[in-house]
Amino acid sequence: MHPPIEYPFLVHMIGGFLRFLFVFGGLFFLLWYYLHKTRKPLSVAGNSQDHLTILPLRLQACERFVLFLERIHPSNLMMRINSPDLTATQLQSLLVRTIREEFEYNLSQQLYISGNSWELIKNAKEETIAMINNASSGLADDAGSADLVKKVFEVAISKGKLPVETAIEEIKKELQRLF
DSSP states (O other): OOOOOOOHHHHHHHHHHHHHHHHHHHHHHHHHHHHHHHSOOOOSSSOSHHHHHHHHHHHHHHHHHHHHHHHHSHHHHHHHHOOTTSBHHHHHHHHHHHHHHHHHHTGGGGGGSOHHHHHHHHHHHHHHHHHHHHHHHTSOTTOBHHHHHHHHHHHHHHHOSOHHHHHHHHHHHHHHHHO
């Protein structure tokens, strides 16, 4: 008969491992339970009160900024504001004032859009004003409004994709992310 083999080191090792497993398993469970009960679930279906309040405001802000950007797009702006009896300088002043007034009218809506969209909108406004001013600076003092319109269109075509168009695309992407 063989004498019984004692493995005190192995028994202590297994006992220590089991204690470790129970302690950290219990801590993990308690932490999971606490986070599960205290964390507010995200509203996927849109049924939270905050979501129901903010969503229409965000949609309205996006709508107003797309409308603003469409209105300051050089082609739309020139067709809406141009008058043949104005000089190029008068038309330039009227165009710049119109852009600034429309921007100021929609200024409070920035609260409901992303920072990236807001920066693109501001950039589109400034670039459009700069485009009008640059086109006007190359004209003679006695130039008519038609000359300014022609020059603005030439500058817009040479730029390719305008900042106004980039900002509109970003707002559309932001809307898609909301849904």
